[in-house]
Amino acid sequence: MTDGLTVLGSCGAWPEPHRACSGFLVERDGFRVVLDLGYGTLPRLLDALGPQGVDALDGVVVTHHHPDHAVDLHGLFRAWTYPRRSWERLAVWAPPQVRDAVIALEDGDAAAVDAAFDFTPLPAGPTAAGPFVLESVALPHFVPSVGVRLSSPGLVVAYTGDTGPSPALAELGRDADLFVVEATDREQRPTTPPARKPGLQLTSTEAGRAARSAAARRLLLTHFWPGNDRERSRANAQAEYGGEVLLADEGLRIDLP
Numbered sequence: 001m002t003d004g005l006t007v008l009g010s011c012g013a014w015p016e017p018h019r020a021c022s023g024f025l026v027e028r029d030g031f032r033v034v035l036d037l038g039y040g041t042l043p044r045l046l047d048a049l050g051p052q053g054v055d056a057l058d059g060v061v062v063t064h065h066h067p068d069h070a071v072d073l074h075g076l077f078r079a080w081t082y083p084r085r086s087w088e089r090l091a092v093w094a095p096p097q098v099r100d101a102v103i104a105l106e107d108g109d110a111a112a113v114d115a116a117f118d119f120t121p122l123p124a125g126p127t128a129a130g131p132f133v134l135e136s137v138a139l140p141h142f143v144p145s146v147g148v149r150l151s152s153p154g155l156v157v158a159y160t161g162d163t164g165p166s167p168a169l170a171e172l173g174r175d176a177d178l179f180v181v182e183a184t185d186r187e188q189r190p191t192t193p194p195a196r197k198p199g200l201q202l203t204s205t206e207a208g209r210a211a212r213s214a215a216a217r218r219l220l221l222t223h224f225w226p227g228n229d230r231e232r233s234r235a236n237a238q239a240e241y242g243g244e245v246l247l248a249d250e251g252l253r254i255d256l257p
């Protein structure tokens, strides 16, 4: 399989019909790491991994414990452990609350979860993840949340997870070949009540500004509020950012250099 990124899910908060919430499978030099596992992403991940199933997966990064980014990690726990009697632990990089959430879903059985997953808490200093160096930075959101940057010779992929506007986004996505940026655009739906606190998600305009400030080479917008007009989001981001603006879409495969 060639190097690339596959979109497993593109919705923020809850999934639209035939879609899923946040999830991206990144493949590089035969190493496969999934970024976020929100509602409905697990079957799509299994499809993308092919006949080897979960054995073809080398690691998981989860940006924060909200279920639209993390709940299918519990499904992956079951897919990893239930069908067999022995296994290697799977590397999981995530804020500590993600481990807590999976344990809560498994009736408090921390030993079972830790027997399956080898958690490294984020944010952390630069960490090796297969061919990548994984860097992480805390970003403004309702709960502890990180943006992540995966670097290997000739390739940088960065992903915001959920965030409000922050100067840290410029460094997170600096010169990235692909900068995956949330564009919740909650305000696009006139019936949507305002967020409990402002400044903790991005509009598509702010997503475009983040990509410009980072001088990213390509921008992939994601985390669309259900019902949003995604072409409108693209136009808003494009007004701020001179490079190519892609829209996340379930099953979309993006080749990487």
Ligand SMILES: [Zn+2]
Pocket: 012, 013, 066, 068, 069, 162, 223
């Ligand atoms: Zn979210």
